[in-house]
Amino acid sequence: MALDWLLAAPLPPAVPRQRLLYQRLRDAILCGRIAAGTRLPASRRLAAELGIARNSVMFAYEQLVAEACLVADRHGTRVAALPALAADSGRTHDRTLPGLSQRAAAAMQPEVGRDAETLPFAPGVPDLAGFPFRSWRASLDRAWREASTRQLGHTPYGGEPALRAALAGQLSTVRGFAVKPEQIVITGGTQSGLDLCARLLADSGDTAWVENPGYLAARAALNLAGLKVHAVAVDGEGLAPGEGDWQAHPPRLIMVTPSHQYPTGQVMSLARRLTLIERARAEGAWIIEDDYDSEFRRGGPALPAIYGVQHDAPVVYAGTFSKTLYPGLRIGYLVLPSAVADDFVRAAGQATRPGQGIEQAALADFIRRGHYTTHLRRMRKRYALRQRALRAALAAHPGAEVRVSGGEAGLHLVLWLPQERADVEVEARANRLGLGVRALSRYAQAPVRCNGLVLGYGNIDEAQIDGLVRRLRQAMAV
Amino acid sequence: MALDWLLAAPLPPAVPRQRLLYQRLRDAILCGRIAAGTRLPASRRLAAELGIARNSVMFAYEQLVAEACLVADRHGTRVAALPALAADSGRTHDRTLPGLSQRAAAAMQPEVGRDAETLPFAPGVPDLAGFPFRSWRASLDRAWREASTRQLGHTPYGGEPALRAALAGQLSTVRGFAVKPEQIVITGGTQSGLDLCARLLADSGDTAWVENPGYLAARAALNLAGLKVHAVAVDGEGLAPGEGDWQAHPPRLIMVTPSHQYPTGQVMSLARRLTLIERARAEGAWIIEDDYDSEFRRGGPALPAIYGVQHDAPVVYAGTFSKTLYPGLRIGYLVLPSAVADDFVRAAGQATRPGQGIEQAALADFIRRGHYTTHLRRMRKRYALRQRALRAALAAHPGAEVRVSGGEAGLHLVLWLPQERADVEVEARANRLGLGVRALSRYAQAPVRCNGLVLGYGNIDEAQIDGLVRRLRQAMAV
Numbered sequence: 029m030a031l032d033w034l035l036a037a038p039l040p041p042a043v044p045r046q047r048l049l050y051q052r053l054r055d056a057i058l059c060g061r062i063a064a065g066t067r068l069p070a071s072r073r074l075a076a077e078l079g080i081a082r083n084s085v086m087f088a089y090e091q092l093v094a095e096a097c098l099v100a101d102r103h104g105t106r107v108a109a110l111p112a113l114a115a116d117s118g119r120t121h122d123r124t125l126p127g128l129s130q131r132a133a134a135a136m137q138p139e140v141g142r143d144a145e146t147l148p149f150a151p152g153v154p155d156l157a158g159f160p161f162r163s164w165r166a167s168l169d170r171a172w173r174e175a176s177t178r179q180l181g182h183t184p185y186g187g188e189p190a191l192r193a194a195l196a197g198q199l200s201t202v203r204g205f206a207v208k209p210e211q212i213v214i215t216g217g218t219q220s221g222l223d224l225c226a227r228l229l230a231d232s233g234d235t236a237w238v239e240n241p242g243y244l245a246a247r248a249a250l251n252l253a254g255l256k257v258h259a260v261a262v263d264g265e266g267l268a269p270g271e272g273d274w275q276a277h278p279p280r281l282i283m284v285t286p287s288h289q290y291p292t293g294q295v296m297s298l299a300r301r302l303t304l305i306e307r308a309r310a311e312g313a314w315i316i317e318d319d320y321d322s323e324f325r326r327g328g329p330a331l332p333a334i335y336g337v338q339h340d341a342p343v344v345y346a347g348t349f350s351k352t353l354y355p356g357l358r359i360g361y362l363v364l365p366s367a368v369a370d371d372f373v374r375a376a377g378q379a380t381r382p383g384q385g386i387e388q389a390a391l392a393d394f395i396r397r398g399h400y401t402t403h404l405r406r407m408r409k410r411y412a413l414r415q416r417a418l419r420a421a422l423a424a425h426p427g428a429e430v431r432v433s434g435g436e437a438g439l440h441l442v443l444w445l446p447q448e449r450a451d452v453e454v455e456a457r458a459n460r461l462g463l464g465v466r467a468l469s470r471y472a473q474a475p476v477r478c479n480g481l482v483l484g485y486g487n488i489d490e491a492q493i494d495g496l497v498r499r500l501r502q503a504m505a506v
Numbered sequence: 507m508a509l510d511w512l513l514a515a516p517l518p519p520a521v522p523r524q525r526l527l528y529q530r531l532r533d534a535i536l537c538g539r540i541a542a543g544t545r546l547p548a549s550r551r552l553a554a555e556l557g558i559a560r561n562s563v564m565f566a567y568e569q570l571v572a573e574a575c576l577v578a579d580r581h582g583t584r585v586a587a588l589p590a591l592a593a594d595s596g597r598t599h600d601r602t603l604p605g606l607s608q609r610a611a612a613a614m615q616p617e618v619g620r621d622a623e624t625l626p627f628a629p630g631v632p633d634l635a636g637f638p639f640r641s642w643r644a645s646l647d648r649a650w651r652e653a654s655t656r657q658l659g660h661t662p663y664g665g666e667p668a669l670r671a672a673l674a675g676q677l678s679t680v681r682g683f684a685v686k687p688e689q690i691v692i693t694g695g696t697q698s699g700l701d702l703c704a705r706l707l708a709d710s711g712d713t714a715w716v717e718n719p720g721y722l723a724a725r726a727a728l729n730l731a732g733l734k735v736h737a738v739a740v741d742g743e744g745l746a747p748g749e750g751d752w753q754a755h756p757p758r759l760i761m762v763t764p765s766h767q768y769p770t771g772q773v774m775s776l777a778r779r780l781t782l783i784e785r786a787r788a789e790g791a792w793i794i795e796d797d798y799d800s801e802f803r804r805g806g807p808a809l810p811a812i813y814g815v816q817h818d819a820p821v822v823y824a825g826t827f828s829k830t831l832y833p834g835l836r837i838g839y840l841v842l843p844s845a846v847a848d849d850f851v852r853a854a855g856q857a858t859r860p861g862q863g864i865e866q867a868a869l870a871d872f873i874r875r876g877h878y879t880t881h882l883r884r885m886r887k888r889y890a891l892r893q894r895a896l897r898a899a900l901a902a903h904p905g906a907e908v909r910v911s912g913g914e915a916g917l918h919l920v921l922w923l924p925q926e927r928a929d930v931e932v933e934a935r936a937n938r939l940g941l942g943v944r945a946l947s948r949y950a951q952a953p954v955r956c957n958g959l960v961l962g963y964g965n966i967d968e969a970q971i972d973g974l975v976r977r978l979r980q981a982m983a984v
Contacts, residue, residue: 232711
């Protein structure tokens with residue numbers, strides 16, 4: 029029986045040479061190309077036929093006997109009786125697979141900006157070069173030195189106790205919250221926090237409201253949790269639901285960014301916040317307050333968070349260290365009303381099996397020693413300078429008829445474009461010039477129309493701003 | 507106007523003393539207890555009335571003006587016109603909130619074993635004291651020293667390239683997989699990987715099969731993703747679906763643990779694996795192969811993973827470092843058929859916004875330098891010794907009529923109990939003695955009945971085994 033085809037090209041990728049015969053022989057047996065009961069040549073003979081070492085043949089035979097694909101007896105080696113797979117494995121690549129779910133397809137965002145995080149105007153990227161490596165690594169080292177075997181396991185429900193305590197203190201000082209550590213759940217960042225809210229507070233088929241224009245990743249989390257997403261317009265005071273929204277699309281979840289609406293930068297008025305709480309309570313809806321970037325406020329004191337306005341209002345507050353420290357850290361948190369905290373904490377712990385206890389202990393240490401506050405203060409000044417420089421450059425360059433908004437908090441501005449300059453086209457040209465801007469219209473859903481650019485300034489060098497704005501003007505000129 | 511009630515007890519928790527007046531005054535204004543338009547006393551007068559420093563009153567007034575709760579004009583300070591919140595905030599604790607979702611309630615597991623991870627027989631806990639702190643920290647240090655600002659951001663889709671490459675190599679050597687790094691998605695551990703499969707490969711209302719008895723956390727992930735869970739019995743060859751299962755509950759996902767069925771320890775036969783692939787393909791279903799604990803196999807070579815049997819079969823392979831390194835690490839992975847890898851990788855990247863680039867680089871370094879293989883070899887020997895000692899102790903003690911199974915791979919044995927000893931009762935007694943065992947019946951759903959105990963031996967000290975088994979016998983005696 030000739031078996032020389034076993035080692036014929038094309039060779040599969042990444043298979044170590046010595047395993048090639050084993051792999052090919054197994055494929056041939058499993059797909060039925062060598063029939064059950066077939067006797068194989070003695071290892072010496074097959075090695076000679078194929079021109080390979082006898083050891084390779086013996087390895088293949090022994091392994092396949094162990095896997096029950098071959099049977100060895102006193103007459104030699106034969107192929108075992110197995111259900112054959114339908115087709116030759118060499119041709120399987122064109123067989124169709126079930127594919128991804130419809131919700132995965134719906135949640136998939138446009139590819140633009142995939143690698144844009146490293147580009148100068150990329151939104152949502154903090155000053156990575158300003159990250160306090162030394163003090164952070166010192167906190168990490170301490171946490172590892174003091175690590176208990178308990179911290180190598182899953183964290184207790186809700187996260188590492190030291191971090192929950194440090195955060196409760198931080199939120200009291202900065203946000204005026206009177207929260208106990210037990211009301212805090214440490215998450216894997218904002219996206220993971222929104223995902224937990226979507227799954228633990230709403231069922232498949234429930235309606236979730238998002239801001240229009242709004243944060244795209246929030247929509248993805250809601251879609252993937254099986255929720256119906258309804259986009260509600262934003263006006264000068266923030267989310268502006270009409271009676272039609274409440275009647276035709278009664279929400280279970282209402283996602284808002286009141287401190288600094290994403291992406292327009294609008295601050296939600298206090299009156300609007302109070303109305304939203306009352307109405308949400310009456311309708312049995314949860315408000316999810318994504319307080320992203322509130323740490324980087326400029327000017328006077330912040331409006332109270334929706335969460336802080338009233339004890340036990342139906343509000344979950346979501347925060348993150350992605351922009352105050354670094355995005356890859358993947359530590360964020362949710363703050364819950366005390367009445368549901370225990371249940372939510374327990375469900376979240378079972379949904380995600382949380383860990384990273386040592387990193388969380390390091391972060392608690394970093395906060396307790398004051399490094400976090402120091403870093404925030406430094407960054408706040410730096411971002412204020414950058415924003416001022418960017419606004420000045422945008423105003424100074426010829427063709428400065430454009431309107432700039434946002435920037436009361438956060439790390440980005442919105443540059444509104446005249447209707448005749450389609451923002452997606454400007455985006456494409458700007459990104460060919462290596463700028464990393466994002467078109468505002470990508471964040472909107474009909475009937476809302478937006479035309480502009482989101483310009484992140486967290487990670488740019490002031491010295492380069494003039495040159496970057498010159499390139500931006502170039503992209504805006506037709 | 508007397509305002510002395512503002513500082514009456516009870517004092518809210520965690521509010522700094524100097525902010526107390528501010529907080530109470532804000533609550534009173536927002537809930538309408540002090541009406542819109544009301545003039546407040548001058549700061550000096552209020553300070554005298556309350557017996558506090560005038561600065562505290564001024565702080566409160568200024569902050570509340572900034573928040574638009576108060577209006578300051580030349581006549582003094584008055585309460586702004588705001589929509590009042592419905593009730594006195596002091597009484598809000600008994601108002602009802604919307605509560606958790608139905609799926610969260612359904613996914614909630616019994617509290618037993620919540621803190622059991624630190625107890626000797628806790629299933630699924632590896633030898634934490636044997637963790638190679640020194641070489642791991644050296645890899646972490648190197649990764650931090652060499653960290654690029656890119657690695658502080660989100661990782662590229664699929665995870666840190668160095669780790670995907672190292673894993674492809676590892677899987678080729680250990681599992682015989684011919685996979686490219688592009689087919690691998692780094693996840694936040696098995697639970698996060700199963701959750702991704704549930705959301706990206708199935709839609710709300712689709713049916714997912716689980717093994718019966720089976721891994722409880724898998725059910726939780728499926729429930730939370732809005733899937734219908736159908737439990738399929740396991741026999742001596744592994745998952746044993748009848749024609750009725752296929753007809754009445756056609757699956758979109760089939761979750762299996764073929765290397766070492768959880769919790770019974772059964773190995774799925776090759777014939778059963780091949781049949782499952784063929785049938786899943788015909789029905790348009792995905793097989794999710796959770797290959798947990800296959801690293802700790804004893805005896806001969808492993809059966810091929812279902813994933814490796816055929817190129818581009820509808821199989822996703824899930825692995826984790828939780829038990830080979832430590833549970834809190836939160837790094838696992840999925841391996842995908844090449845035909846869907848690109849789409850899945852992109853959808854997963856958008857669903858989770860992955861990070862931990864530096865930890866992933868450290869793990870790649872740890873694998874490349876051979877520390878991972880060395881550690882696995884050491885642990886494999888150690889776990890084999892522990893298992894042997896545990897089996898010997900179980901056999902030696904009086905009343906040894908019980909049957910022990912499992913242990914061909916992994917970190918636990920199953921001790922089957924006679925029907926007259928209800929396992930949940932033995933569990934309760936054993937855990938009162940600090941043992942941390944789990945009742946087998948907790949993993950089963952009707953009509954399957956199991957009665958026994960799952961005994962983890964990953965994290966116990968051989969010297970203590972005799973004493974522990976003596977306590978276990980005590981719990982089993984009526």
